[in-house]
Amino acid sequence: MANLRLAVMISGSGTNLQALIDACRHPEYPAEIHVVISNRPDAMGLKRAQKAGIDAVVIDHTKFEDRETFEEAIHTCLKDHRTQLVCLAGFMRILNADFVNRWRDRMINIHPSLLPSYKGLHTHARAIEDGVRFAGCTIHYVRPEMDNGPILMQTAVPISADETEESLAAKILPLEHQMYPAAVRMIADGKARISGGKVVYSDTDLGDKGLISPLL
Numbered sequence: 103m104a105n106l107r108l109a110v111m112i113s114g115s116g117t118n119l120q121a122l123i124d125a126c127r128h129p130e131y132p133a134e135i136h137v138v139i140s141n142r143p144d145a146m147g148l149k150r151a152q153k154a155g156i157d158a159v160v161i162d163h164t165k166f167e168d169r170e171t172f173e174e175a176i177h178t179c180l181k182d183h184r185t186q187l188v189c190l191a192g193f194m195r196i197l198n199a200d201f202v203n204r205w206r207d208r209m210i211n212i213h214p215s216l217l218p219s220y221k222g223l224h225t226h227a228r229a230i231e232d233g234v235r236f237a238g239c240t241i242h243y244v245r246p247e248m249d250n251g252p253i254l255m256q257t258a259v260p261i262s263a264d265e266t267e268e269s270l271a272a273k274i275l276p277l278e279h280q281m282y283p284a285a286v287r288m289i290a291d292g293k294a295r296i297s298g299g300k301v302v303y304s305d306t307d308l309g310d311k312g313l314i315s316p317l318l
């Protein structure tokens with residue numbers, strides 16, 4: 103079967119993008135990145151894309167009159183690259199419901215918390231402040247409400263007594279890098295689908311499916 107055609111949308115350093123680029127280098131990996139879109143011209147991730155020979159496109163939100171025309175430009179770019187799955191990886195703009203619904207069930211996001219807890223920014227600091235015992239990261243299908251939608255995968259890590267925002271981020275980010283390629287592979291292999299607003303998995307040989315945890 104042909105590889106799943108990916109677009110990755112970023113705003114910053116693009117370490118998750120890098121994890122996907124690295125995964126796609128393996129000949130048996132069932133997906134390939136056709137375009138990287140950044141809303142910020144200075145995003146480090148653009149360089150990662152260029153280095154990998156991937157089309158790196160800047161769609162700078164500050165150059166557009168409103169959110170609708172900005173999103174129309176993104177939509178056109180995604181269509182032009184015949185995108186089958188959009189991967190948001192540190193893309194820091196809110197997307198309108200119209201855009202999100204056009205890519206419904208074909209767009210996923212990674213968020214550094216155990217959703218539905220700690221949507222939005224400063225997730226690690228808020229989790230530590232609340233004294234919760236576990237933090238983690240989530241990959242979910244995108245719905246119009248921010249950091250919301252059917253959950254595809256989660257990874258949990260314990261929060262230590264002396265945890266800081268930085269130490270927690272340093273624990274979680276490498277897990278994000280493991281999880282994103284695994285989640286994309288699951289979709290590309292047709293092993294995950296949405297039913298009744300939740301993700302269901304089509305076979306059982308994935309073991310700890312939905313939860314890749316160093317605790318297991």
Ligand code: GRF
Pocket residue numbers: 112113114115116117118119191192193212213214239275278
């Ligand atoms: C990651 O923590 C991701 O979960 C969040 O933004 C960060 C992006 O990091 N959505 P990077 O640009 O992939 O390095």
